[in-house]
Amino acid sequence: MSALINLLGVALAGFIVWWFWLSRPRAHAAGAAPVTVVVADGVYTPARIEARAGEPLVLRFLRKDASHCAEKVIFDDLQLSAELPIGKPYDVRLTPPAPGEYVFTCEMRMYRGSVVAK
Numbered sequence: 747m748s749a750l751i752n753l754l755g756v757a758l759a760g761f762i763v764w765w766f767w768l769s770r771p772r773a774h775a776a777g778a779a780p781v782t783v784v785v786a787d788g789v790y791t792p793a794r795i796e797a798r799a800g801e802p803l804v805l806r807f808l809r810k811d812a813s814h815c816a817e818k819v820i821f822d823d824l825q826l827s828a829e830l831p832i833g834k835p836y837d838v839r840l841t842p843p844a845p846g847e848y849v850f851t852c853e854m855r856m857y858r859g860s861v862v863a864k
């Protein structure tokens with residue numbers, strides 16, 4: 747009988763561990779929905795994206811501008827760049843390392859946007 751109670755105790759402890767340590771990161775991931783950024787007519791929309799420092803962020807670029815100008819998006823401070831397909835969403839994953847403003851531009855710096863991390 748006491749063995750059964752011990753077993754239940756272990757199962758309960760396991761459940762508590764799962765609840766507190768393992769279930770939380772999943773809840774976080776579910777909260778981090780991609781932010782769609784439309785690339786058209788020389789502007790990123792939205793051009794300012796708020797984020798949390800240290801937390802992963804997905805920017806889903808939707809390039810509608812077929813001109814060469816819009817082809818690349820460059821995050822200078824994060825040493826990150828991507829080539830955007832035309833008319834198809836393209837996800838850029840990044841994590842702002844610290845609070846601050848992280849500017850992103852096209853290659854010619856005509857398109858401009860920023861991620862503001864708090």
Ligand SMILES: [Cu+2]
Nearest residue numbers: 815852854856
């Ligand atoms: Cu450009």
